Amino acid sequence: MDASERFKRSMRIILSRSQKPLVLRAGRLYPINREAFLTLVNASYSYYTLLSQMNDR
Structure with a gap:
């Protein structure tokens, strides 16, 4: 690959x-996976609705 060393180093970092894996943190304390996060968002929206x-009544 004909690229500069800076580019190669950047690509290694990106790779x-x-x-x-992406780790979301609940309250900056507990790791939460994608499935649990989506469940939480869906429940929150249901309660809000x-x-x-x-x-309105």
Whole structure:
């Protein structure tokens, strides 16, 4: 590959970082996976919708 050393080093860093799984943290304390995060978001939206409908009555 005919590229500069800076580019090659940047690509190695990008590739090494892309190998690590993304970890979300709940409250900066507990790691939470994607499935648990989506469940939390869906439940939060459902509760918000319920409270919003009750407030409109």
